Amino acid sequence: MLENLRRFLHDLAGVPEADHFAVDDYRVAAAALLINLSGVDGVVTDAERDALHASLKSHLGLDEAETAELIAAAGSREAEAVDLYAFTSVLRRSLDAAGRAQIVEMMWEIVFADGAVHEIEDNIVWRAADLLGVSSRERIELKRRIAAGARPLNAEHG
Template sequence: MLDALRHFLNDLAGAGEEDHFAVDDYRVAAAALLISIVNIDGVVEDSEKAALHDVLKARFGLDEAQTAELIEAGRNREADAVDLYAFTSVLKRSLDEAGRAEMVEMMWEIVFADGSAHELEDNVVWRAAELLGVSSRERVDLKRRIAGRPGPLAVRPA
């Protein structure tokens, strides 16, 4: 009975039976959060698109079709969201401390895909890390590790 209702609602929403990612799947929340970082500075570089694809594929063990499907589900979720809490609440509920830190690491991988951190990207990672319960120290350590530099990093102005 519930499955029939779920299928009916999915059909109304335009979701096909081929969808592998539920709306509340933490991987969709992760993809949506990463997509919001890609889009935040108003310039979407090819390197950022490639990093998004590669990070999602590698971290979640997906094939090409699944990766494309996850990115599309993430885009849809990101387009419907009004704030970061829509993603971080799902991630915080679904991931342990190490998983949340890995999520911050994934965000930095997207930020540095084009070679530098834009101040808007930096701010989104800071806010998302706070919502995920990742400490400022760990966030900065992850940033330095991903950037590949031990010292302070330059942040591009808006």
């Protein structure tokens, strides 16, 4: 009943009923963290955009429309945030240790998407992992695993 009332008030106010993702949804926090990371070096490449979409879709089990909606919701949330804690605090409360490690893994997927690891990206992952309670050892192991699977941009196609 409350959901119907909320929907009615949104319709009455002309606010689109587009988001299935609450502000405190861990998926929004995860996506916002990844969006922040993808733009931290000043350039968001197509490879990073594609990696963001693919990572969220596969790790969170979303379809195309849900993934696009999540990215839109997270983009708004990321624009309002002043630090990583806004995202990591939600993730730390919502996820177990394996889930938090998965977030760090997703971060490395974004970092390696463009074929280059920038120092600031590495630093953001380190800080976020620390705030998430993911050990340095596990963070480095995740980095190595993702790096081993990353294909350099200038690799020859065979």
